[in-house]
Amino acid sequence: MQVPFLDVRAAYEELAGQVDEAVRRVLTSGRYVLGPEVTAFEQEFAAFVGAGHCVAVGTGLDALGLVVEACGVSDGDEVIVPAHTFVATWLATLRVGATPVAVDVEQRSYTLDPDLLEAAITPRTRMVVPVHLYGSPAEMEPIAAVTARHGLFLLEDAAQAHGARYRGMRVGSLGGAAAWSFYPGKNLGALGDGGAVTTDDAGLAERIRLLRDYGAPEKYRHELAGTNSRLDELQAAVLRVKLEHLDEWNDRRRSAAARYLDGFAGTGLVLPETPSDAEHVWHLFVVRTPRRDELRRALAEAEIETGIHYPRAPHRQPVFAELGIEPESVPVTEALQHEILSLPIGPHLSDEQIGHVVDRIRAFAS
Numbered sequence: 001m002q003v004p005f006l007d008v009r010a011a012y013e014e015l016a017g018q019v020d021e022a023v024r025r026v027l028t029s030g031r032y033v034l035g036p037e038v039t040a041f042e043q044e045f046a047a048f049v050g051a052g053h054c055v056a057v058g059t060g061l062d063a064l065g066l067v068v069e070a071c072g073v074s075d076g077d078e079v080i081v082p083a084h085t086f087v088a089t090w091l092a093t094l095r096v097g098a099t100p101v102a103v104d105v106e107q108r109s110y111t112l113d114p115d116l117l118e119a120a121i122t123p124r125t126r127m128v129v130p131v132h133l134y135g136s137p138a139e140m141e142p143i144a145a146v147t148a149r150h151g152l153f154l155l156e157d158a159a160q161a162h163g164a165r166y167r168g169m170r171v172g173s174l175g176g177a178a179a180w181s182f183y184p185g186k187n188l189g190a191l192g193d194g195g196a197v198t199t200d201d202a203g204l205a206e207r208i209r210l211l212r213d214y215g216a217p218e219k220y221r222h223e224l225a226g227t228n229s230r231l232d233e234l235q236a237a238v239l240r241v242k243l244e245h246l247d248e249w250n251d252r253r254r255s256a257a258a259r260y261l262d263g264f265a266g267t268g269l270v271l272p273e274t275p276s277d278a279e280h281v282w283h284l285f286v287v288r289t290p291r292r293d294e295l296r297r298a299l300a301e302a303e304i305e306t307g308i309h310y311p312r313a314p315h316r317q318p319v320f321a322e323l324g325i326e327p328e329s330v331p332v333t334e335a336l337q338h339e340i341l342s343l344p345i346g347p348h349l350s351d352e353q354i355g356h357v358v359d360r361i362r363a364f365a366s
Contacts, residue, residue: 003344003353005305008184010348011249012191015241022237029233034213037236042196044243048163049172051198053205056231057212060159060181063195064092066229067177068127070207071153073098077126082112083313083325083333085131089157090314092129092179099323101125102315104330108273110134110286113332114142121146127153132161132171134309135187135253135283136274140166140174147175155179159195162188163250165279172198182231182239187253187283188246190235249347253282256349260285263358267365270339284309285345292341295364302360307342 012019026037038056046054057063073079075097081089083102090100103120106113112130128147130138147154154175164171172178182194197208210217215226264271270288274280289295296306313333315325327334343357
């Protein structure tokens with residue numbers, strides 16, 4: 001039985017009528033950039049998150065970078081980031097010449113370890129960027145306490161956590177701003193690239209609106225050295241359709257994850273944990289085993305597609321080699337690189353497919 005890692009076509013097929021109508025609506029409108037669909041999506045997504053403002057942009061990386069720039073972070077400043085994350089979290093700092101400072105992650109959630117945060121702060125630190133990794137919220141309360149005490153801006157990287165909650169509140173409403181990605185494989189995915197920033201700060205939102213559109217409050221009047229990073233109308237229209245189904249699809253992901261957790265008991269795999277005060281949305285289902293590569297080969301032979309998120313941490317990427325980050329300073333991240341394996345997960349994973357994955361892993365373990 002074939003089990004794809006994520007079946008993005010099934011998402012379209014379930015909503016084909018609504019998506020097709022949304023696309024037709026845009027095509028016949030003659031408005032393709034920064035029109036009514038983007039405005040409506042911004043309002044609807046801000047309400048969903050529980051934030052005062054949403055600014056839709058071209059990519060998740062742009063969302064991160066535009067917040068960093070809009071907050072005035074500049075050359076010589078430092079931005080604290082988790083050691084274990086997708087490289088975009090780190091790359092966003094380079095936009096303004098700032099330096100990413102790596103803090104290791106927790107053993108359970110793989111999110112930024114609050115107990116290590118204070119020691120990483122220096123007089124040059126301007127911002128902290130916790131990542132809600134794999135759909136699991138970071139420990140925001142202790143992180144926010146540290147950032148408040150030191151007067152640092154708190155930027156949530158929520159690219160993998162659409163709809164997740166921390167202590168009853170949606171992620172994306174817990175810091176000074178949040179950056180989102182709508183890459184097709186996300187829980188809320190477009191049909192191409194897309195991103196957004198949510199914030200309660202009206203001034204920050206307005207500055208990002210200027211930066212995303214050539215720094216212009218009106219055509220041919222440019223107040224800032226902006227860029228071109230605009231979510232297009234087609235993607236906004238599709239996202240509006242999918243947003244209506246996001247909570248339901250996240251519930252399906254939780255059901256699949258629950259079956260996995262039950263089925264993998266006693267296999268020797270290190271299973272993902274959900275903190276009691278958080279609501280995971282299972283963007284990824286990541287297990288750990290020292291036999292990772294062997295297990296991956298066995299699953300491939302059974303036509304089960306897997307992934308590794310991430311096989312090489314940012315501090316080991318050539319672009320960040322000059323930072324000279326010692327592996328011993330981030331031991332959890334170092335171990336994760338060699339042990340983590342992402343299993344198929346998504347709202348369209350069938351009971352039969354889940355059962356096949358469980359059976360093959362139990363057979364491997366025995």
